[in-house]
Amino acid sequence: MTRIHNDPADFAEEALSGFALLHERFVRPVPGGVVRRRPGPQGKTVVIFGGGSGHYPAFAGLVGPGFGDGSVVGNIFTSPSAQYAYSVGRQANRGGGVIFSFGNYAGDVMNFGIACEQLAAEGIDARSVIVTDDMLSASVDETSKRRGIAGDFVVFKVLAAAAEAGAGINEVERLGRKANDRTRTAGIAFSGCTFPGAVEPLFTVDRASMAVGLGIHGEPGLETVPLQSAREIGELLVRTVLAEAPAGSSGRVGVILNGLGSTKYEELFLLWGEIAPRLADAGLQLVEPEVGELVTSLDMAGVSLSLVWLDDELEPLWCAPVETPAYRKGSAPGADSGSDDDGAVADAVVEQIAPGSPVSQELAAQVVALTTAAFTTVRENEDLLAQMDSIAGDGDHGRGMVRGLDAALAAATAVAAQSAGAGSTLARAGDAWAEHAGGTSGVLWGSALRAAGQVLGDDDAVDAAGVLAAVDAYAAALTRLGKAVPGDKTMVDAVAPFAATLHDAVATGRPLSEAFLAAAASASAAAASTADLLPKLGRARPHAHKSLGTPDPGATSFALIVTTLADAATHERKVHVE
Ligand code: ADP
Ligand code: MG
Numbered sequence: 001m002t003r004i005h006n007d008p009a010d011f012a013e014e015a016l017s018g019f020a021l022l023h024e025r026f027v028r029p030v031p032g033g034v035v036r037r038r039p040g041p042q043g044k045t046v047v048i049f050g051g052g053s054g055h056y057p058a059f060a061g062l063v064g065p066g067f068g069d070g071s072v073v074g075n076i077f078t079s080p081s082a083q084y085a086y087s088v089g090r091q092a093n094r095g096g097g098v099i100f101s102f103g104n105y106a107g108d109v110m111n112f113g114i115a116c117e118q119l120a121a122e123g124i125d126a127r128s129v130i131v132t133d134d135m136l137s138a139s140v141d142e143t144s145k146r147r148g149i150a151g152d153f154v155v156f157k158v159l160a161a162a163a164e165a166g167a168g169i170n171e172v173e174r175l176g177r178k179a180n181d182r183t184r185t186a187g188i189a190f191s192g193c194t195f196p197g198a199v200e201p202l203f204t205v206d207r208a209s210m211a212v213g214l215g216i217h218g219e220p221g222l223e224t225v226p227l228q229s230a231r232e233i234g235e236l237l238v239r240t241v242l243a244e245a246p247a248g249s250s251g252r253v254g255v256i257l258n259g260l261g262s263t264k265y266e267e268l269f270l271l272w273g274e275i276a277p278r279l280a281d282a283g284l285q286l287v288e289p290e291v292g293e294l295v296t297s298l299d300m301a302g303v304s305l306s307l308v309w310l311d312d313e314l315e316p317l318w319c320a321p322v323e324t325p326a327y328r329k330g331s332a333p334g335a336d337s338g339s340d341d342d343g344a345v346a347d348a349v350v351e352q353i354a355p356g357s358p359v360s361q362e363l364a365a366q367v368v369a370l371t372t373a374a375f376t377t378v379r380e381n382e383d384l385l386a387q388m389d390s391i392a393g394d395g396d397h398g399r400g401m402v403r404g405l406d407a408a409l410a411a412a413t414a415v416a417a418q419s420a421g422a423g424s425t426l427a428r429a430g431d432a433w434a435e436h437a438g439g440t441s442g443v444l445w446g447s448a449l450r451a452a453g454q455v456l457g458d459d460d461a462v463d464a465a466g467v468l469a470a471v472d473a474y475a476a477a478l479t480r481l482g483k484a485v486p487g488d489k490t491m492v493d494a495v496a497p498f499a500a501t502l503h504d505a506v507a508t509g510r511p512l513s514e515a516f517l518a519a520a521a522s523a524s525a526a527a528a529s530t531a532d533l534l535p536k537l538g539r540a541r542p543h544a545h546k547s548l549g550t551p552d553p554g555a556t557s558f559a560l561i562v563t564t565l566a567d568a569a570t571h572e573r574k575v576h577v578e
Helices: 008-022 082-092 106-121 140-145 151-164 169-181 230-242 265-281 314-319 358-380 382-392 397-417 422-437 439-456 464-482 492-507 512-532 541-547 553-571
Strands: 027-030 033-036 046-053 070-076 098-103 126-131 183-191 209-212 223-226 252-259 285-292 301-309
Touching: 008 027, 008 033, 008 046, 008 070, 027 082, 033 082, 046 082, 046 106, 046 151, 070 082, 082 098, 082 106, 082 422, 098 106, 098 151, 098 169, 106 126, 106 439, 106 464, 126 151, 126 169, 151 169, 151 183, 151 252, 151 301, 151 314, 169 183, 169 314, 183 230, 230 265, 230 301, 252 265, 252 314, 265 285, 265 301, 285 314, 358 382, 358 397, 358 422, 358 553, 382 397, 382 541, 382 553, 397 422, 397 439, 397 553, 422 439, 439 464, 439 553, 464 492, 464 512, 492 512, 492 553, 512 553
Parallel strands: 046 070, 046 098, 098 126, 252 285
Antiparallel strands: 027 033, 033 070, 183 209, 183 301, 209 223, 252 301
């Protein structure tokens, strides 16, 4: 239960401002997160951690001398937007390039990837190092699909120590990837966590059971087994992690026994008493082990064991001194050394809006009307979408869609009132959606709408060919970014038949409003039949079997929205899309 909040929607933001107030010696708030109050030397490679809130001390608690140069902070369990990542990257940059590091979640991969492209366009070398330590989330043949959990801390530590020691961006990246390749984590959950303002936890584990294979976003465990003694839990965790010892290891390992949020330190110590001797019996030498809360999941009860198999390169980096708000080690230069950042980096330039042609301005008003209709539909279906997403995902799809469309509508309304054309109105709506929805679907909708808007433009009336081109641009952007194909159980399963039916219906000469209705019907049917599919991408993939029988939430919300748009377009004779 999370009890202390004002409006639950503001929880993450308000928590971050209290944190920044308390730790102003270490961090300076910037749009999208925090950076070090006293940045490293000019030319330093900067290392920025990020992801959603709810994982403290990850991620903002790890900013300071020896550790992070900045942190990008999203909403609870929600990827920060690409704009946030770009903003923090720009503010933290010291001229030596930027490395973003984060756990492997689709939303984060996309948002940080877009931010890297945006920074590169300004001549800043920016790269992502993605953490994939959770052995139980995918098999050893598919390590690139594994989630990032407490092993985040290991990879962050190595990257940051290398950067602090003056390594260039190639070397920092290489060492971070090596640390990730040599880190394995297995975890167990005893109870789910509860979102601020929510009454029920995201999942429950009955008192007599434990869930093996925890996630850190309230994802249910992969397998539920009877609750075991500390001895058996210790044995299970050690056996699981050692099963994947990398070849050619020296036998020296860094270790983390991580508490997920409401597991007591005394319980962790007791468990450590079971784990340390077993690791020693396996012939391992433990190097500066950590027992405590390093990567949490709100108030979840659970533990995970991470090992990093060290070598001569990694060991000094694992042991290097650090001083941050949440974590200290050895004697780091200290937060008070160096000079304060004057915050001189200008805020990101906001793209100016040129007025659209009169006909495009009228169309922009239609975009606003249709966005309003979509918002209403998604609000009405929020609970349904949340429930679908909670079966195998993290339950936030309903909220994310409402938040995204709410922001999209506000942005579209604002720019249309400033005489924007239809294309800019749609593009800005997309940007706002991506920024505020969080989650994978928000990033995808945002980029796809921006792409559609660019095709519509701000000058011309839009005929059937124009609508088809915009829909194609939407679909292309979606697949370019998300890399899903039909059958993966994602939005694409509804988008692809929608686009195909629209093309066919227009080609046979049906009026656009009728073609749109037919396309929406295809999307609805296709979304419903995703119930028979196993997810191959996204958060639901590790829980693939649980999702059988439930349609994909993103495909469902897409179908609901296009059905609403088709109805609105059919009844609204003024629509300039005939
Ligand atoms: P998150 O998974 O980050 O919590 P949401 O819950 O808002 O995001 O959205 C989940 C939906 O996003 C899924 O049901 C799926 O339709 C869609 N999705 C996830 N990954 C992809 C992808 N790579 N390509 C297309 N759609 C995706
Ligand atoms: Mg979700």
